Amino acid sequence: MHVIRHISPAITWVGGSDRRLSRFENLFPIPHGVSYNSYLISDQKTALLDTADASILQRFLENVSAALDGRPLDYLILNHMEPDHCAGIVALLERFPNLQLVGNAKTLTLFSQFYDLPLDGRTITVQDGQTLSLGSHTLQFFFTPMVHWPEVMMTYEQSEKVLFSADTFGSFGALGGTLFADEVDFARDWLPDYRRYYANIVGKYGVQVQNALKKLAAVDIQTICPLHGLVWRKDLNVLLEKYDLWSRYQPEEKAVAIFYGSMYGDTENAADLLACALADAGVHNLAVYDLSEIHVSEAISEIFRCSHIVLAAPTYNNGIYPPMLTLLHDMKALNVQNRTVALIENGSWAPTCAKNMRALVDELKNMSVLEQTVTIRSAVKDATRTDLLALAQAIAQSVQG
Ligand code: FEO
Numbered sequence: 208m209h210v211i212r213h214i215s216p217a218i219t220w221v222g223g224s225d226r227r228l229s230r231f232e233n234l235f236p237i238p239h240g241v242s243y244n245s246y247l248i249s250d251q252k253t254a255l256l257d258t259a260d261a262s263i264l265q266r267f268l269e270n271v272s273a274a275l276d277g278r279p280l281d282y283l284i285l286n287h288m289e290p291d292h293c294a295g296i297v298a299l300l301e302r303f304p305n306l307q308l309v310g311n312a313k314t315l316t317l318f319s320q321f322y323d324l325p326l327d328g329r330t331i332t333v334q335d336g337q338t339l340s341l342g343s344h345t346l347q348f349f350f351t352p353m354v355h356w357p358e359v360m361m362t363y364e365q366s367e368k369v370l371f372s373a374d375t376f377g378s379f380g381a382l383g384g385t386l387f388a389d390e391v392d393f394a395r396d397w398l399p400d401y402r403r404y405y406a407n408i409v410g411k412y413g414v415q416v417q418n419a420l421k422k423l424a425a426v427d428i429q430t431i432c433p434l435h436g437l438v439w440r441k442d443l444n445v446l447l448e449k450y451d452l453w454s455r456y457q458p459e460e461k462a463v464a465i466f467y468g469s470m471y472g473d474t475e476n477a478a479d480l481l482a483c484a485l486a487d488a489g490v491h492n493l494a495v496y497d498l499s500e501i502h503v504s505e506a507i508s509e510i511f512r513c514s515h516i517v518l519a520a521p522t523y524n525n526g527i528y529p530p531m532l533t534l535l536h537d538m539k540a541l542n543v544q545n546r547t548v549a550l551i552e553n554g555s556w557a558p559t560c561a562k563n564m565r566a567l568v569d570e571l572k573n574m575s576v577l578e579q580t581v582t583i584r585s586a587v588k589d590a591t592r593t594d595l596l597a598l599a600q601a602i603a604q605s606v607q608g
Contacts (some may be wrong), residue, residue: 240381258295
């Protein structure tokens with residue numbers, strides 16, 4: 208049975224959620240699931256904005272049929288040609304013989320790479336800024352390349368002022384009946400998933416996101432309909448301000464996140480000691496993470512939130528303990544910038560971890576590394592404790608300064 212929700216009398220959400228998939232892109236754990244959003248506009252012509260993932264294909268097709276209510280589908284707008292939004296294209300082409308695919312030149316190239324179906328006479332190739340009339344509704348296409356694929360575009364419906372934003376403004380998390388951001392406690396229940404989705408899926412492309420935000424700045428947007436997560440029709444600035452911060456690689460909060468790797472508990476001991484000393488010094492926006500226990504995407508998400516990060520790890524194979532090395536590689540891949548970093552290393556006979564971590568941090572833009580690097584020789588002793596207390600003072604001063 209179909210499950211749809213109306214955004215307006217003419218615009219219907221026809222997407223669905225997957226709560227069984229354990230890893231998005233077979234990579235990122237999604238304990239709260241994920242939604243694949245699709246939207247139908249019914250006017251003199253009908254237009255569907257993107258399709259959905261194969262996992263929800265049957266329900267998606269039921270939803271489209273219900274929303275069409277017996278009418279044919281005239282246009283399928285392809286804002287994004289990644290497979291989590293494309294699984295319904297072929298089925299819809301077969302079901303509606305007069306259906307035309309609407310995309311840009313890159314969209315259609317990607318279509319031919321993923322599918323063998325000939326499209327002769329069934330495509331409309333649009334240019335940046337071009338419009339397409341559906342009757343009283345008019346679609347305008349804005350190209351937003353590399354947010355986060357090259358073909359990505361957003362579609363703006365002029366009469367209702369709705370932006371169909373592709374992955375931008377999307378999130379991990381299945382929908383639970385509540386489709387609109389004003390129907391949920393966003394800060395409590397959704398913000399961490401929004402941040403982790405942004406940081407890990409789009410985070411590398413901050414410049415391109417800034418370009419997209421600038422391009423759309425003059426557009427009167429009343430509603431945002433992304434391909435994942437919630438629909439926004441109120442308080443759009445809550446999300447726009449987060450996107451502005453994230454895409455400029457600016458921290459959301461004056462906060463310290465301590466990430467440690469620890470083989471036998473001694474580096475963990477140092478992390479805990481430092482955290483307690485920071486709390487004693489009045490730094491209470493604090494979080495401590497064992498990198499062997501959390502997924503690297505969670506660490507990246509916290510780095511996008513926090514102004515200060517502490518990296519603590521043992522020397523391993525004369526280098527960096529693997530979970531910390533993975534985090535540093537991801538920080539580089541995702542363009543992390545503008546953070547203050549403190550380093551703690553452990554090494555029983557030849558500690559090299561801090562030097563190697565420093566070298567990788569130095570590859571990032573505008574990172575400030577505190578000079579008080581702490582070296583642990585196997586386990587924390589009185590002298591190391593003194594060094595850690597001094598490091599806590601330096602971090603507290605930096606946070607509070
Ligand atoms: Fe949700 Fe980039 O696909």
